[in-house]
Amino acid sequence: MNKDKVAISQEQIIRDYFNSWINKDFSKLDQWFHNDMYYRECYGATYQGLAELKAYIKGAAKKQTVLKWTIFKIEQTTSGEFVVTWFFQAKEEKEYCFDGVSLIEFAGLKIKKVVEYSTKHETYRPYKNTDCSAASKKG
Numbered sequence: 001m002n003k004d005k006v007a008i009s010q011e012q013i014i015r016d017y018f019n020s021w022i023n024k025d026f027s028k029l030d031q032w033f034h035n036d037m038y039y040r041e042c043y044g045a046t047y048q049g050l051a052e053l054k055a056y057i058k059g060a061a062k063k064q065t066v067l068k069w070t071i072f073k074i075e076q077t078t079s080g081e082f083v084v085t086w087f088f089q090a091k092e093e094k095e096y097c098f099d100g101v102s103l104i105e106f107a108g109l110k111i112k113k114v115v116e117y118s119t120k121h122e123t124y125r126p127y128k129n130t131d132c133s134a135a136s137k138k139g
Helices: 003-023 050-063 132-138
Strands: 033-040 046-048 065-076 082-091 095-107 110-120
Touching: 003 065, 003 082, 003 095, 003 110, 033 050, 046 050
Parallel strands: 033 110
Antiparallel strands: 033 046, 065 082, 082 095, 095 110
């Protein structure tokens, strides 16, 4: 398989994994993840190895319903790592949402490492009405 076809296949694995949370179908985790994988959640939890990831997912799927996990963009870096920007919305005791970025590394066609970062979804512009030209003249 040439490099472009591998990248397309890897990108599809990322999309399929994200969608598995919405569909609650985790039957392909063994196909998507390397047995010796590492996963760091955006809130600090980490999973070393596929067995830990499966244990987490089994527990999370019981208490959490993912309503949306929308991918905005998937880009591959020159080193082969994928940068995925996304929006996440779920419901546990109450509904919540946030924006995030995942850095994903592969070993062949299996995910080897995932590191997630999150930020608040709601944004604001505290200096929207500031006269920037006046501020630059004072400096």
